[in-house]
Amino acid sequence: KNQVEQSPQSLIILEGKNCTLQCNYTVSPFSNLRWYKQDTGRGPVSLTIMTFSENTKSNGRYTATLDADTKQSSLHITASQLSDSASYICVVSQNSGGYQKVTFGTGTKLQVIP
Amino acid sequence: EPEVTQTPSHQVTQMGQEVILRCVPISNHLYFYWYRQILGQKVEFLVSFYNNEISEKSEIFDDQFSVERPDGSNFTLKIRSTKLEDSAMYFCASKAGGETQYFGPGTRLLVL
Numbered sequence: 001k002n003q004v005e006q007s008p009q010s011l012i013i014l015e016g017k018n019c020t021l022q023c024n025y026t027v028s029p030f031s032n033l034r035w036y037k038q039d040t041g042r043g044p045v046s047l048t049i050m051t052f053s054e055n056t057k058s059n060g061r062y063t064a065t066l067d068a069d070t071k072q073s074s075l076h077i078t079a080s081q082l083s084d085s086a087s088y089i090c091v092v093s094q095n096s097g098g099y100q101k102v103t104f105g106t107g108t109k110l111q112v113i114p
Numbered sequence: 115e116p117e118v119t120q121t122p123s124h125q126v127t128q129m130g131q132e133v134i135l136r137c138v139p140i141s142n143h144l145y146f147y148w149y150r151q152i153l154g155q156k157v158e159f160l161v162s163f164y165n166n167e168i169s170e171k172s173e174i175f176d177d178q179f180s181v182e183r184p185d186g187s188n189f190t191l192k193i194r195s196t197k198l199e200d201s202a203m204y205f206c207a208s209k210a211g212g213e214t215q216y217f218g219p220g221t222r223l224l225v226l
Contacts, residue, residue, distance in 0.1 A: 104149075104156050
């Protein structure tokens with residue numbers, strides 16, 4: 001069964017600190033992996049997208065890594081800000097003739113406190 | 115920047131009633147999706163739509179659900195006879211030929 005597991009479930013950090021969120025998946029065949037940020041009550045917003053051949057990708061203070069051999073990804077947030085408080089969701093896609101079947105992770109709820 | 119829009123933002127309905135959730139995808143996008151998120155749970159895939167037909171659907175998307183693209187701009191999700199367990203946030207998403215899906219802000223559905 002295709003699964004995407006994230007850890008930790010929740011995390012509280014001080015403003016200005018760094019943190020790393022983890023994602024393990026069993027989805028196959030793999031097409032791409034995306035990290036989304038979801039503010040409470042809002043739709044997910046894409047942060048990064050990585051294909052099989054990419055090991056790392058950055059978007060401002062967000063850096064995602066991917067190890068396709070071990071089927072693990074991480075999202076590193078540098079110098080956290082209060083506005084980073086949100087759920088971070090790992091989403092893994094399979095291509096089904098271009099229709100892109102996706103499996104969502106359970107999310108990590110991040111709270112940044114002053 | 116173009117974005118996906120959804121209406122209404124909130125809907126309250128009685129069990130057994132029909133509801134239609136509306137989405138306006140980004141104009142040049144070709145692939146359309148509906149997802150739902152029950153409060154406190156993860157986002158779940160419902161259905162994908164391409165070239166005026168359903169391309170894939172999950173086990174959640176049973177005969178009570180249907181999708182339509184009635185006029186080339188709107189993309190709707192209809193729930194024929196709502197149940198209490200249909201209460202959730204419903205997200206529409208669209209994408210062009212690339213990989214990134216763009217999500218709408220969601221419709222919060224409450225079934226009483």
